[in-house]
Amino acid sequence: xxxxxxxxxxxxxxxxxxxxxxxxxxxxxxxxxxxxxxxxxxxxxxxxxxxxxxxxxxxxxxxxxxxxxxxxxxxxxxxxxxxxxxxxxxxxxxxxxxxxxxxxxxxxxxxxxxxxxxxxxxxxxxxxxxxxxxxxxxxxxxxxxxxxxxxxxxxxxxxxxxxxxxxxxxxxxxxxxxxxxxxxxxxxxxxxxxxxxxxxxxxxxxxxxxxxxxxxxxxxxxxxxxxxxxxxxxxxxxxxxxxxxxxxxxxxxxxxxxxxxxxxxxxxxxxxxxxxxxxxxxxxxxxxxxxxxxxxxxxxxxxxxxxxxxxxxxxxxxxxxxxxxx
Numbered sequence: 001x002x003x004x005x006x007x008x009x010x011x012x013x014x015x016x017x018x019x020x021x022x023x024x025x026x027x028x029x030x031x032x033x034x035x036x037x038x039x040x041x042x043x044x045x046x047x048x049x050x051x052x053x054x055x056x057x058x059x060x061x062x063x064x065x066x067x068x069x070x071x072x073x074x075x076x077x078x079x080x081x082x083x084x085x086x087x088x089x090x091x092x093x094x095x096x097x098x099x100x101x102x103x104x105x106x107x108x109x110x111x112x113x114x115x116x117x118x119x120x121x122x123x124x125x126x127x128x129x130x131x132x133x134x135x136x137x138x139x140x141x142x143x144x145x146x147x148x149x150x151x152x153x154x155x156x157x158x159x160x161x162x163x164x165x166x167x168x169x170x171x172x173x174x175x176x177x178x179x180x181x182x183x184x185x186x187x188x189x190x191x192x193x194x195x196x197x198x199x200x201x202x203x204x205x206x207x208x209x210x211x212x213x214x215x216x217x218x219x220x221x222x223x224x225x226x227x228x229x230x231x232x233x234x235x236x237x238x239x240x241x242x243x244x245x246x247x248x249x250x251x252x253x254x255x256x257x258x259x260x261x262x263x264x265x266x267x268x269x270x271x272x273x274x275x276x277x278x279x280x281x282x283x284x285x286x287x288x289x290x291x292x293x294x295x296x297x298x299x300x301x302x303x304x305x306x307x308x309x310x311x312x313x314x315x316x317x318x319x320x321x322x323x324x325x326x
Contacts, residue, residue, distance in 0.1 A: 045288075058283075061280060064081045073188070076130040082251035115226040155241065262276040
């Protein structure tokens with residue numbers, strides 16, 4: 001039986017307030033424990049420049065996490081963002097070298113726009129599951145990234161400022177992410193678009209019954225996700241001064257892990273950007289600490305995988321407890 005308008009709105013309110021102390025307390029405790037541990041084991045961890053490094057790494061992933069959180073709240077996921085960022089970086093490097101910075105950045109973002117339209121079309125018009133659509137995109141785009149440079153890195157000249165500039169001593173990627181995060185928070189809390197995302201995730205059928213244009217909203221959100229992946233790819237290419245087909249490998253894992261760690265549900269209807277930011281901080285502090293301790297890089301992937309499994313397991317247990325109480 002479909003939910004009434006009142007019930008849908010109640011689900012929206014519940015989801016938008018899901019960043020609560022009881023829910024996030026274990027994550028905060030884990031973060032504080034990591035900070036204490038790495039502070040003791042590495043003399044460089046508490047250095048201000050190291051904190052900047054953490055925030056810059058967080059910002060690149062965070063750019064993609066903003067619309068990624070929107071999608072998960074609505075009950076969908078975009079797994080193509082890593083490959084999309086890699087292709088965007090390759091396109092940017094090749095175009096900047098031949099046509100200039102403005103044209104290169106424009107082509108890069110247009111590519112993200114077109115990719116988002118394609119993903120949105122298959123999910124909302126054709127009706128293909130978003131997981132399958134974007135998983136196919138992940139594999140296809142990774143191949144495209146390799147083909148774009150014949151498997152090689154493409155050097156880029158004169159476009160380092162996007163990834164390395166520090167206006168007011170604050171790295172530009174951090175400023176970009178902070179701006180997008182603020183816009184995202186306001187969007188989720190204060191706009192009909194944000195409220196509609198919660199309603200779609202809580203009960204897509206009920207959302208349609210009360211007049212929410214679910215397909216249009218999801219289409220827009222997939223476009224935002226791909227454009228943000230293109231922007232993240234541009235920032236990465238700028239930092240490297242090159243387009244690298246492997247630069248954003250695993251980005252989709254970091255994005256999903258951060259969002260789920262922050263309290264969003266894979267089933268939809270719940271999540272906040274503040275929670276996602278907390279999840280991002282946990283991941284990047286862990287990655288940074290492991291690097292400072294000279295732990296092999298593959299352990300970072302193992303740690304992220306364990307974090308993702310733990311977060312999803314916690315979410316499933318919580319849903320069972322709630323359903324039993326209900």
